[in-house]
Amino acid sequence: MPRESYQERLEELREDVLYMSEVVLERFRVGLDALEQKDEELAWEVIEGDDEINQMYLELEQDCVDLLALQQPVAGDLRFIAASFKIITDLERVADLATNLGEYTLTADRDMFPEVDIQGIADHTLEMIEDAMAGYRDEDTDACYQIAERDDEIDERCEDASEAVVRDLIEREVGDGADETEIEQLMNDVSRLLLTIRDLERVGDHAVNIAARTLYMVENDDELIY
Template identity: 75%
Template sequence: MARKGFQQQLTELRENVLYMSEIVLERMRKGLRALDEKNEALAREVIEGDHEINEIYLELEQDCIDLFALQQPVAGDLRFIAASFKIITDLERVADLATNLGDYTLQASRDMYPDVDIQGIGVDVIEMVEDAMDAYAEEDTDACFEINDRDDEVDARCERASSIVVRDLIETEIDSDSSDAEIEALMAEVSRLLLTIRDLERVGDHAVNIAARTLYMVENSDELIY
């Protein structure tokens, strides 16, 4: 009977981790939309909702600690709990990056670089996290390697986007009539956009982390952990 209870706890842990991922991904979608629409109300909703993610994270963290301490799992069960513990950490950090998108929305005054496809990159990294969580749910190791491969393209897109911004800044002519306030506003916009690109790239990195932990969970392989 005790063993049946333990297996039920493992099932509930998996379900709760997946539930957390759904909320985090919804925060990311809202943050991306807020940035695209310059929607301050939606941005504040994302920012103010971060405490909910933190509370879920702390509850699941405690669940994992209790399972380690009280059940003393071994082999596959041990790897599953350890992987889940790491995955919720990645999800919490993705939620923090969604909050950053909300902050950037409140700071943004205009779109300076229409050639930089922030939305396209954002959609891609959100899909990577979705697919990584599906791999975790279904124990799909092939998907883990596919997600890792997709991250290379995301990294390349982010590098190209950053290069566009930096090149344009270098080529921008600032004449003697430009006020200090105008120059500061320009630099603030450039900084915000570069940070946005960096944060989206990090979301992709967290998707790879989730895939790596899933591969470890299923096959006891650390091939993607680095």
């Protein structure tokens, strides 16, 4: 393969990874909208769209394998391909978390715990993914460190939100004659919300993973990899 064509394939890989991130983030936003609006049509859109993301992942995985096998890259090119492969894995897992939101929507029928700012936490985590991908695109190592620092805030907000849900559940008065169905629905609502908070925290973790791989790609520095 001529050198020019090889470099073009590397750049195409970068563009394709960035495109995958855009699709994944849009699916996650739709999943959040579905959950907030209790919209089953949107929920199914996210759930059924997961196959498309999986196919995109497999195609990019094959591109990485072909570049490694056919070109035997070294130094910076090798790190770029390896980092890209790890990043698409994180993006595919974020897409799986979006599918979770769709599935939660199918069992949600009422709003609970309005004091828990799910949308605010979600906006922050999705912004972290966007910024991590911008760091990958621009090879911006400063952005990588900033992503890692911001994850501490996400962890704290998620912990506070989970504690608020549990505290509210403990303090909620349920009479001895409470309907069994109502109690079961309450517990389902609590479980759904705690799972949503957990998934948002994981999105933040994937943003850190992306930043860590970018830092390794650019500077051969594994400081953020854990």
